[in-house]
Amino acid sequence: MKRIKQLEKLKNNHEPWDILIIGGGxxxxxxxxxxxxxxxxxxxxxxxxxxxxxxxxSTKLVHGGVRYLQQGDISLVLEALKERGLMMQxxxxxxxxxxxxxxxxxxxxxxxxxxGLKVYDLMAGKLGLGPSKSISKEETIKALPTISKxxxxxxxxxxxxxxxxxxxxxxxxxxxxxxxxxxxxxMEVTGLIKDDENQMIRGVIAREVxxxxxxxxxxxxxxxxxxxxxxxxxxMDEPEVKPxxxxxxGIHLVFDQSFQPESYAxxxxxxxxxxxxxxxxxxxxxVVGTTDTLIDNIDLEPRALEEEIDFILETAGKYLSKKPTKxxxxxxxxxxxxxxxxxxxxxxxxxxxxxxxxxxxSLSGLITVIGGKWTTYRKMAEDAVNNAVMIAGLPDRKCxxxxxxxxxxxxxxxxxxxPMSVYGRNKxxxxxxxxxxxxxxxxxxxxxxxxxxxxxxxxxxxxxRTVEDVLARRTRALLLDARESxxxxxxxxxxxxxxxxQDQAWIENQIETYTKxxxxxxxxx
Numbered sequence: 001m002k003r004i005k006q007l008e009k010l011k012n013n014h015e016p017w018d019i020l021i022i023g024g025g026x027x028x029x030x031x032x033x034x035x036x037x038x039x040x041x042x043x044x045x046x047x048x049x050x051x052x053x054x055x056x057x058s059t060k061l062v063h064g065g066v067r068y069l070q071q072g073d074i075s076l077v078l079e080a081l082k083e084r085g086l087m088m089q090x091x092x093x094x095x096x097x098x099x100x101x102x103x104x105x106x107x108x109x110x111x112x113x114x115x116g117l118k119v120y121d122l123m124a125g126k127l128g129l130g131p132s133k134s135i136s137k138e139e140t141i142k143a144l145p146t147i148s149k150x151x152x153x154x155x156x157x158x159x160x161x162x163x164x165x166x167x168x169x170x171x172x173x174x175x176x177x178x179x180x181x182x183x184x185x186x187m188e189v190t191g192l193i194k195d196d197e198n199q200m201i202r203g204v205i206a207r208e209v210x211x212x213x214x215x216x217x218x219x220x221x222x223x224x225x226x227x228x229x230x231x232x233x234x235x236m237d238e239p240e241v242k243p244x245x246x247x248x249x250g251i252h253l254v255f256d257q258s259f260q261p262e263s264y265a266x267x268x269x270x271x272x273x274x275x276x277x278x279x280x281x282x283x284x285x286x287v288v289g290t291t292d293t294l295i296d297n298i299d300l301e302p303r304a305l306e307e308e309i310d311f312i313l314e315t316a317g318k319y320l321s322k323k324p325t326k327x328x329x330x331x332x333x334x335x336x337x338x339x340x341x342x343x344x345x346x347x348x349x350x351x352x353x354x355x356x357x358x359x360x361x362s363l364s365g366l367i368t369v370i371g372g373k374w375t376t377y378r379k380m381a382e383d384a385v386n387n388a389v390m391i392a393g394l395p396d397r398k399c400x401x402x403x404x405x406x407x408x409x410x411x412x413x414x415x416x417x418x419p420m421s422v423y424g425r426n427k428x429x430x431x432x433x434x435x436x437x438x439x440x441x442x443x444x445x446x447x448x449x450x451x452x453x454x455x456x457x458x459x460x461x462x463x464x465r466t467v468e469d470v471l472a473r474r475t476r477a478l479l480l481d482a483r484e485s486x487x488x489x490x491x492x493x494x495x496x497x498x499x500x501x502q503d504q505a506w507i508e509n510q511i512e513t514y515t516k517x518x519x520x521x522x523x524x525x
Contacts, residue, residue, distance in 0.1 A: 001177045003463040007208070009182045010043065010215070017043045019388050020204060020219035022189050022233055025055035026165075026374050027357075028225035029172035029183075030381035030401075036179035037404055038385065038397040043217065044173075044181060045206055047188040047229075049469045051169035053300055054227050055374065056473050057335025059252065059290055060282050062087050062095050062161030062375050066267070067276045069120055076356055078123055080375045084161050085127020087375065091163070091406040093424030094171060096415040097129045098162040098280070100265045101143050103319065104153045113269065117158045129159035143264045146322050162265075162280065163415070165374060166473040167422040170462050174407035185463055186210055192236045193218065194364060201237065201364045210465070221392035223384055224368040227338040228298045237366045244360070244370055246341040247296075251304040252289030253312050254331040254480060255324055260286045271315050279316065283416065284449075285330060285480050288316050295336060302334040303520060330481045331521045340371040359383050365391050378402075419449040423457075430457050440495070445488050450475045455492050459499040467492050467514040482521035489514045 019035040021028045024046025035042040046052075064081035065073075088095040102113055117132035133156070140155035141147065173183050186209035193203040193216065203218035224233040231243045259279070260266065266279040279288045291308040309332065317323035340358050357372030357380045367387050372380045382399045389396060408424025420427035430453045434441040440453045458464035458474035467489050472478040477485035493510040497503070 001174050001183070001461055001463055003185070003465070006177075006182050006184055006463070010184060010217075013043075013182075015041075016203070016218040016220050017041050018219070018392065018394055019043075019221050019223065019385065020217065021045070021223045021225055022204065023225035023227060023229070024050040024169075024173070024183065024185060025053055025225070025227050026051070026169060026172075026377040027227065027369050027372065027380050027384075028223075029169055029176065030377040031223055031225055031369075031384050032176035032181045032183060033172050033179070033404070034378075034381040034385045034399055034401050035388070036176045036181035037400050040385075040394060040397075042176065042179075042181040043219065044176070044183040045187040045189055045204070045217075046183075046185045047209070048300060049185050049465070049473060050173050050183075050463070051166045051473055053229075054335045054337065055169050056166035057250075057252075057333050058165045058374050059250075059278055060162055060165060060280060060287060061098075061278070062163050064120060064124065064160070064375070066117070066120060066158070066269070069116060069123075073356075074123075077120070079379060080373070081120075081124040082127060083376045083379055085124065085129075086378060086402055087163070088129075088161055089127075090401075090404060091168065091171065091409065092415075093408050093410045093413040094168050094406070094415055094422060095161050095163040097159055098265055099143075099263070100158050100160055100267045100278075101135070101140060102156045102158070102267050102269055103140055103144065103147055104155055105151045106153070113156045117156060120158065129161065132156060132158035143262055144260065144266060145262060146258075146260055146320050147266070148319050148321050157264075161375075162282070163374075164422055164476065166476065168374075168406075170474065171407045171424075174462070175404070178407060183463075184208075186465060187215075189233065190214075192222070192233075192364075192366070199364055201366050220394065221388040222366055223388060224366060225384070228336045230338060230368055230370050234362070234366070234368055237362055237364050244341055244368070245298075246294065246339045247298055248337040248339050249293045249295045249302055249305075249308070249334055250290035250337060251308045251312070251332060251334040252287050253309065253316075253324070253329050254333075255286045255288065255328050256330060257281070257284050257286060259288075259316075259320060259322055259324060259328075266319065268315065268319055273311075277312070277315055279320075283476060283480055288312055288324070292337075298336060301517070301520070302336050304332045304334045308334075309523075326523045327525075329523060330483075331479050332482075332523070333479050333521060338370055338372075357383070359387050361387060361391060367391060419451060430454065433457065444475075444491055445477065445484055447484055448475075448477055448480055448488075450477055450488070452491070452495060455495045456499060459496055464496070465500075467496065467510045468517060470496065471514065471518075478518055478521060482518045486515050486518045489518075
C-alpha cells in the first residue's frame with residue numbers, strides 16, 4: 001500500500017467511481033473492504049491519517065456489550081456477539097480471547113451476573129469464546145492480585161475479545177487495497193458536486209493536504225462515513241439540516257503492569273454514575289476507562305477533562321489495593337463517540353443513547369452512516385454498501401466479508417505474544433528488511449518493544465507521513481507511554497526523512513510538532 005501509487009491511480013482514473021467513501025476510520029475502511037471485495041470500483045478519502053480520530057482511541061475491546069444486555073438491548077448484543085466471533089475468525093493475528101473478572105462485593109451481585117452472563121454465552125452460540133463461571137474469593141484474588149480485598153465475596157469470569165484498534169484499521173486499508181480499492185490519507189473533502197438538473201450528488205471536490213492540489217472526483221454513489229464529523233459533510237449537502245450526531249467523550253488512563261500483573265481484565269459493572277469501567281491488560285500496560293461525557297466541540301485531538309481524570313483515578317482506587325495517582329499515569333487518551341442524536345431532541349444521558357448504527361439517505365442520494373461501534377464495523381459496512389448498490393443502480397453482488405481474511409491473516413500468530421504479532425504473516429517481511437538493511441535492525445524503544453524496522457515498514461507499506469502517524473497509530477508508543485514516545489521521536493524522524501527524501505528542516509519540524517502533541521498525553525509535573 002504505497003501512497004505514491006495510490007495518488008497515481010486517483011489521477012489516472014477518468015471514469016466515475018462506483019463507490020466513493022469519505023472517512024478513513026473503522027466504518028469507512030470497513031465499507032472500502034466490502035465494496036472492493038464485491039468488485040466495485042472503490043475510492044476512500046480521509047482528511048487526516050487512517051483512524052486518526054475515534055477509531056484509534058477505543059478501550060481495545062471486541063465485545064457484545066454486557067452493559068447493553070443489562071439495558072435490555074437484545075438485538076444489539078446478538079449482532080455484536082456474532083460480529084465479535086467473525087472478527088476473531090477473520091483477523092486471528094489481531095483479535096484475541098480475553099478473560100474478564102467481575103469482582104463481587106455484595107451478596108446479590110453473584111446470582112445477578114452469573115445468570116446474565118449465562119444468557120450472554122447462549123446468545124453467542126457457535127461463535128462463543130467459552131463459558132462464564134463463578135469463582136471463589138481465593139480464586140478471584142489469584143486472578144486479580146491487586147484487587148481490594150475488603151468485603152470481597154468472590155467473582156464471575158467471562159470471555160470477550162481484545163484487539164489493537166489502529167492496527168486493525170491499517171489492516172483493513174491494506175485488505176481493501178489488495179482488492180483494488182484506492183485509499184488516500186491526508187485528502188480533505190471540501191465540497192460536493194451536484195448536477196444542475198436534479199441536484200443529485202455526482203462526486204466531491206477534494207484537496208491533497210501536502211501539495212494543496214485540488215481534485216474534482218466523480219462517483220455513482222458517495223458515502224459519508226466521517227463519524228463525529230458526519231454533520232459537517234451532511235451540511236455541505238443540506239446547509240439547514242439539524243445535527244444528527246450527539247458526541248460523547250470517553251477517556252482512558254494507561255498505567256504500568258504492576259496495577260494488574262496477571263492476564264485477566266477487571267470489569268466493574270456499576271460505577272458511582274451507573275456506568276461500566278474496565279482495567280484491561282494491553283502490551284505490558286493496563287488501560288483503565290472509560291468515561292461518557294457529552295461534548296459540544298468536536299476536535300481531531302480531544303482533550304481529557306480534569307474531572308474525567310479524577311473520576312477514573314477515584315473509581316480505580318476503590319477496587320485496587322494499589323491506588324493509582326496522577327504520577328502513575330503513562331498516557332491519557334480521549335476519543336469521541338459519534339452517537340446518533342435522539343430524534344425528539346431531549347437531553348437524555350449518554351448511557352441511554354442507542355449504540356445501534358443508522359444508514360441515512362438524503363434526497364440528493366448522499367448516504368450517511370452514524371452510530372455503531374468497532375465490533376460491528378463489518379455489519380455497518382454491509383448495510384452501507386447495500387444501500388449504495390440500490391441508490392446508484394450498481395450490479396447486485398453478494399457481500400463476502402463474513403469469511404474474508406484480513407491482511408496479515410495468520411492462525412499461528414497469537415496476538416500480543418511478541419512485538420511483531422500485529423503484522424501476522426507479514427512479520428517475516430519486516431525481519432527480511434532488517435537482514436538486507438542492517439542500519440534498520442535493533443530497537444527504537446526496548447522499553448516498549450518497538451523496532452526501527454517498524455518505522456520503515458510504516459512509510460513504505462502503510463502510508464505513514466508524519467512522526468505522529470508512526471508513534472501514535474502504526475506503533476502504539478504514544479498511547480503506551482507518552483514520555484517514552486517523545487524520546488523516540490528524533491530517531492523516528494531521521495528514519496522517515498531518509499525514506500521520504502526529506503531534509504533537516506523537516507526533521508526538526510516533525511520533532512517539534514510531535515513533542516508538542518505528545519506533551520498533552522501526560523500530566524506535567
